[in-house]
Amino acid sequence: xxxxxxxxxxxxxxxxxxxxxxxxxxxxxxxxxxxxxxxxxxxxxxxxxxxxxxxxxxxxxxxxxxxxxxxxxxxxxxxxxxxxxxxxxxxxxxxxxxxxxxxxxxxxxxxxxxxxxxxxxxxxxxxxxxxxxxxxxxxxxxxxxxxxxxxxxxxxxxxxxxxxxxxxxxxxxxxxxxxxxxxxxxxxx
Numbered sequence: 084x085x086x087x088x089x090x091x092x093x094x095x096x097x098x099x100x101x102x103x104x105x106x107x108x109x110x111x112x113x114x115x116x117x118x119x120x121x122x123x124x125x126x127x128x129x130x131x132x133x134x135x136x137x138x139x140x141x142x143x144x145x146x147x148x149x150x151x152x153x154x155x156x157x158x159x160x161x162x163x164x165x166x167x168x169x170x171x172x173x174x175x176x177x178x179x180x181x182x183x184x185x186x187x188x189x190x191x192x193x194x195x196x197x198x199x200x201x202x203x204x205x206x207x208x209x210x211x212x213x214x215x216x217x218x219x220x221x222x223x224x225x226x227x228x229x230x231x232x233x234x235x236x237x238x239x240x241x242x243x244x245x246x247x248x249x250x251x252x253x254x255x256x257x258x259x260x261x262x263x264x265x266x267x268x269x270x271x272x
Contacts, residue, residue, distance in 0.1 A: 098145055098184075098185035099185060100117070101117040101184040103185075113143075118141060118142070118143060118163075119141070119142050120140070120141050121139065121142075122139055123137065135152075138154050138155070139155060139159035140159055141153075141156075141163040143163070144185070145185065146188040149163070149166055151163030193221035194221060194223075197222040197263065198221065198222055200263075201262060201266050204265060204269075205262060208261075208262060212238060212242055213229050221259075223257065225255060226239075235256050242261065242265070248264050248268050
């Protein structure tokens with residue numbers, strides 16, 4: 084527990100330092116950000132094959148969603164570099180600035196406009212298909228978010244049985260698209 088506190092304090096001191104240095108330039112690169120590289124314990128009982136466990140994770144301190152994972156420190160950093168480059172491209176496209184190095188970056192939730200268009204269907208889907216009492220689903224959520232199997236076939240079959248909707252052609256497996264298809268079938272029939 085004490086070592087975690089030391090790591091957090093060290094990371095925050097680094098964040099303050101990187102924030103201070105960021106005032107000297109305008110265009111930031113990954114090396115301008117406070118980075119953390121952690122070695123993780125692999126769970127030997129994990130049986131899933133689709134989602135890999137990584138021995139190392141690299142992240143930007145205070146930027147909660149920016150991480151990379153790999154079996155080596157180098158691979159974790161390369162994955163982080165790839166995600167950072169994609170975030171830079173997205174920020175340019177959206178005409179929004181990159182967060183300043185060292186600054187706290189809040190988690191941004193995806194829109195729920197599409198999934199909440201039919202709230203009763205959403206609740207029913209969560210209960211009957213996902214077999215959960217409750218779940219927070221965004222327009223970007225997919226069936227993949229709710230299992231570790233190799234395919235979505237069990238969910239696709241269940242959706243067909245419950246709602247009479249064939250969703251096997253929805254490659255994204257986005258729940259928003261699936262709910263829209265089910266709603267369209269309900270309204271046409």
